[in-house]
Every structure is written in C-alpha cells, then in structure tokens.
Amino acid sequence: MTGLLFSSPFLIGFALFTLYPIGASLAYSFTDFNMFKSPTWVGLDNYRWVFQEDEVWKSIRNTLYMVLFATPVSLIVGLLLAQLLNIKVRGQSIYRTLFYIPSIVPAIATSLVWMWVLNPKSGLINTALDFIGIRGPNWLLDPVWTKPALILMGAWGAGGTMIIFLAALQDVPKSLYESAEIDGAGKIRKFANITLPTISPIILFQLIMGLITYFQYFAQAFMLASMSNSGSVQTMAGPEKSLLFYAILLYREAFVDFRMGHASAMAWVLFVITSVVTYAIFRTSNRWVTYGGD
C-alpha cells in the first residue's frame, strides 16, 4: 500500500501526461483533425500519407543519416576523450573542464556559435583550412555539408558522454590490466580485451540514449534551417531539404499546417521504429555486452 502511495504522484503524471496522450495520439492518427474542428475518422489515410509522401521519406533518410553517423561519432569522441583523461598526468581537472563545458552550452547557443564558426567566408574552420591551402566547403548552404556540420556540433558537445565513460573507465579493476601486462599485452590489446568488455554495459546505455536523441533530433537543425535565407523559414527544411528531419517535419505538420492526423501518424511510426531498433539492440547485446559478476 505504501508503495502505491509513494508512487502515486508519478502514476498520476503517467496517466495524465503519458498514458492518455498515447491513446489520444493513436486515435488522432486515424482522423482528419486541425484542432479547430472536431476530428473526423479517415481510417488508414494518414498512414498511407506517411508511406507515400516524398517529404516523409526525405526526412527519414536525413534522420537515419544522423542516427547512423552522429551517434557513433559522439560515442567515439566521448570515449576517446575519457580515455585521454584517464591517463595519470598533471592538470587533468583543467582538461576535463575544457572538454566538458561545450556540452552544457544550451543547444540554441551552440547552433548560433557553430553557424558563425562554419561561416564559409570568415568562419574559423574555413579560415584555418584556407591557411593550409584547402578551400573549405560552404557548410551551411551546401546540402552535402549541412549534416556533417551538425555531426561536428554533436562531437563538440560529447562532454556529457565523456563524463559517463570516464566514471566507467575509472572503475575498471587495475588488477585486470596488471595481469594482462604480465602476459605481455600491448595497449591496443588491453583496450580491446579488457577496457571495452568491462565498460560494454555503459556503451549499450549510451548507444541507446544516443539513438533516441538523434531519432528526435530537433532544436539544432530547426535553428540552422531557419537561418539559411533560401526561403526555408516557411519550410524549415534547409538547403534542398537537407535539414528536414523527422521531428521537424512532424512539428511542421502539427503546429504550422495544423494537420494533427498526419503528425500523430508520424509520431506512431517513430514510436514503432525506435521500439524496434531498441529491441533489436537489446537482443543482440548479449553477444557483445558482458556483465561482470559482483
């Protein structure tokens, strides 16, 4: 009884802000609904629209691009930085602070800073590239380069991932490394045979959190897309729709064009995709995640 009592604020919140909306959203996905008139039943029309609309497919391709590339890049950069911070040298707390701070800069400010850093003419990166004789790309206006720009931004903010990896690395028992050293294991073998397996549960956790983040990728791209002055303020899509991510299209359908039915169907498709991907990762995880005995 006490358990239920202690859980009741959460359970009330779950009922009001999760369970009811899940049901309502499913119901809306079968209706034509613009928020001003009451919904009318249209059967599977919205789902048909989702699977037939070119913009939806475009947004799925853009989103998968981020999921497939930005997630591993953030994880690898986070792990690399953590590995560097785990070496016993002086000044580590200063390095740690420098690596970490970018990750707490609010998304909107981060986007703003990077738009300027990536400015094709006088941005920091292209100026530096120019210095070594490379002509930098037109980052934010060239559809090929807009997503790499966002991945770069993501890597810059990998400090949160880094901190979790660092805590995990510091927990790897020293004795494991010592016995491997006696067996003559080199750095790479120690990393592959000891570090990676020991921290694999954390890699799994970060991988799933990263995938969820990038499936719902919104603020940074929204900011970038409203910036490019190619009339994309209305479409929120960026150059040649290269920044039209799933969450952005969904937002646009719902709150710009007031097609709640379309948006709700999109939300459910996203729900199914993330569930399937998460489930698949959990299923395969027993092949690469090792849980040490306590």
Place this chain on the structure above:
Amino acid sequence: MSSASSAFSRRLRRGGGVRRFVSHAFLTAFSVVFATPILWLLVTSIKSDKELYANPPVLFPKNPRWENYADVFKVIDFPGMTWNTFLVSALSVVGVLISAPLVAYACSHIEWRGKNIVFAIVIGTLLLPYQVTMIPTYIIWGKLGLIGTYVPLVLPAFVSAGAGYYIFMLRQFFMTLPASLIQAAKIDGASELRIYLQILMPLSKPIIATVGVLLFLATWSDFLGPLLYLNNEKDYTLSLGLYAFMQTHYIMWEKLMAAAAMFTLPIIVLFFFAQKQFIEGIKLTGIKG
C-alpha cells in the same frame, strides 16, 4: 617480486617521460579544439561589424566594442527573459525533486507487489519519443486555456512527467544504500514516511543535488517546450528569445554572439559552483556499471 616484473617496471619508468609528453600533447591539442569556438564567440562579441569579415581575421579587436552587449539589452528584454527562464527551471527542479524521489524509493526499498511494474513503466517512459505525447498534451492545455502560460512547462514536473531519467538515477543511487539500515528502522517501528524523510533523504543529498543541477541545466536549455507553449515575447525564455533575436538580426554576428554569450554565462557560473555535481554526480548512480 619476480625479476620479470621489476624489469617491466623499469621499462615503464624509462618510457614515462616520453609517454607523459605525448599525453600532454594530445590533451592540449584537444583542449584547443574544444575551447576555440567559445573563445571565438567571445572575441566576436566585442568586434565591430567591419572587423567581422576582415581578412586575415581579427584575432583581438583593437577597440573592443562592449556596446554590442548594451545593444542586445536595447532590443530584447534580457533581464526579463533571464528571470522567466530561471522561474521555469527552478520550479521544474522543485517539482521533480518533490515527486521523483518518492517513486524512486517505492522502486527500491519498499517491498510491494507493484514495485517491478512501476519501475518498468519508468524505463518505458525513457524510451517513449516526446513526439507521441506532444500533440494530445498540447490539446489538453489548449482546452484548459493555459497555452501562453508557464503551467504546461512547469506543472508536469510536479508529477515527474518526463523525468524518467532522473527517477532512474535516484533509484540506482537508493539501491546502493544498505537495506539493513532501513530494515532496522522498520523494526524500531518507524513509518515508511519517517524512514524516507529522516534516513533516506539525508543520505541522498549528493544525488538530489546532482539531479537538481542536471535538471536545471536541461530546463534552462529547453527549446521545444517554450516554442510550443509561449507566444508572448514578454514571457519568452532565453532559448526562444535568442531564436527570435536571430531571426531579426541574422547578419549582425557580433550582436548575436554577445547575446549567445549572455545566454550561456549563467550556465558556466552554475558549472563552477556545482562542478562536483556535474562531474562526479554520475559516479553516485549505478549508471556507470
């Protein structure tokens, strides 16, 4: 000690100097890469518009234009927006810190039938995309006439809606506290509420502080929530204000950078005051392993 292992440690000592040097070189290189965008932001924020596109780039402006900051104040109500952001963030933190530890306790040290179900629900909400609940929730607030107020941004926190990650962190920490301590209090006849308030809470100060700080940061930076629910400029939070400012000033980079710097400054200050919560807080939970 065998001779092999002492030979090994001698080799380690000899290689130590070079290795340390290489480590520092890598650490310094990465530090430069990570710090430069922020320095560039600060330098740009005090440039004149002529210096913006100068070639070669101006690394430090001759006459720093601090007026850029004053200009931002003239265009947007910066103190007002800072207050709005603070209000929303602080109330959200209070809400979650009241409701989340309760359910985290019910999922750790209370033995009852629903324990595993409730914890499964918590994990489930973590995996649920925000987009699924976004539209119906918006419609509810619309029917209640509360769009354009802070209620939709703040009230859900008091029932831990969207706080799955923080409940999970709290629960993992609670699990590390010895059950015997709670058992002993129960045998002495203490009620669950007393155990919660007088034993669990005092022991959990570090994790409560960590959750508070991380949640404050998340709410401070939130963009989608304010974008959905706030429509009066005087109610804007800083994320939304900065977005609106960018749309009207998108070529005046020096002023945009000044605004971005002011937006970020409170977070940096918070970081230096609560470094321990940011950096070491994660170690308190089971998340690391």
